[in-house]
Amino acid sequence: MAAAFEHSVDVRWRDLDALDHVNHAVFLTYLEEGRDAFYVRLLGGNPSYVVARLEVDLRAEVRYEDRRVLVRIEAERIGTTSLTTRETITTPSGEVAAEARVVTVRWDAALRKPVPFTDAERARLPGGTAD
Numbered sequence: 081m082a083a084a085f086e087h088s089v090d091v092r093w094r095d096l097d098a099l100d101h102v103n104h105a106v107f108l109t110y111l112e113e114g115r116d117a118f119y120v121r122l123l124g125g126n127p128s129y130v131v132a133r134l135e136v137d138l139r140a141e142v143r144y145e146d147r148r149v150l151v152r153i154e155a156e157r158i159g160t161t162s163l164t165t166r167e168t169i170t171t172p173s174g175e176v177a178a179e180a181r182v183v184t185v186r187w188d189a190a191l192r193k194p195v196p197f198t199d200a201e202r203a204r205l206p207g208g209t210a211d
Contacts, residue, residue, distance in 0.1 A: 084152045084153060084154040085114075085117075085118045085121065085122070085152070085153045085154075086150055086151070086152050086153075087113065087114040087117040087118065087150070087151045087153070088148050088149070088150055088151075089110045089113045089114060089148060089149050089150075089151055090147070090148050091142060091143075091144055091146050091147055091148055091149060093144060095109075095144075096143075096144055100143065100144075101141040101142060101143050102141070102142040102143070102144075104138055107136060107138065107142075107169060107177070107178045108134070108136070110149055110151055110169055110178075111136075111151060111167050111169065111178070111180055111182065113151065114151025114152075114153055114167065114169075115127070115129075115151075115153060115165070115167065115182065115184070117151075118153045118165075122201075122204045122205055123201050123204065128186065128187050128188070128189055128195075129163075129184040129185060129186055129187050130184065130185050130187045131182060131183070131184055132162065132183045132184065132185050133181075133182065133183035134180065134181075134182050134183075135180060135181045135182075136178055136179070136180045137178065137179045137180070138177070138178050139175075139176045139177055139178060139179065140171065140175050140176065140177045141177070142169070142171060142177050146171050146172055147172070148172065149169050149170065149171060149172075149177065150169070150170045150172075151167065151168070151169055152167065152168040152169075152170065153165050153166075153167050154166045154167075155205050156181070158197065158202060158205055160196050160197070161185050161186050161194035161195060161196050161197065162183055162184065162185050162186075162194075163183070163184050163185075163186070163197070163205070164181065164182070164183050165181070165182050165184070166179070166180070166181055167179070167180040167181070167182055168180070
């Protein structure tokens with residue numbers, strides 16, 4: 081598989097919960113920020129996709145003192161309109177805080193329906209296998 085895409089995300093004070101660590105729901109926001117950057121970098125323009133499936137395993141806490149996390153995205157499978165990715169959040173010390181598998185679907189916002197990946201877009205996606 082080709083090299084993974086990586087994107088840094090700041091840990092914000094508002095991300096913390098009463099236990100003084102990043103709330104579990106915020107991990108989804110971190111993954112989304114990384115995924116948006118992945119789509120923009122590889123496909124250009126504003127990301128246009130919807131999440132169809134999401135699995136997340138939380139492995140370690142993230143604290144405000146970490147200041148930033150690294151979101152790593154790897155393409156696993158490319159379908160006609162869908163893209164399955166493996167996504168990881170790591171702390172500055174290299175500890176894996178979360179692992180996710182996400183299925184997104186390319187989306188035409190004007191038509192409100194899925195749209196196929198073009199050959200040019202497929203050529204820019206690292207790794208994965210086509211249907």
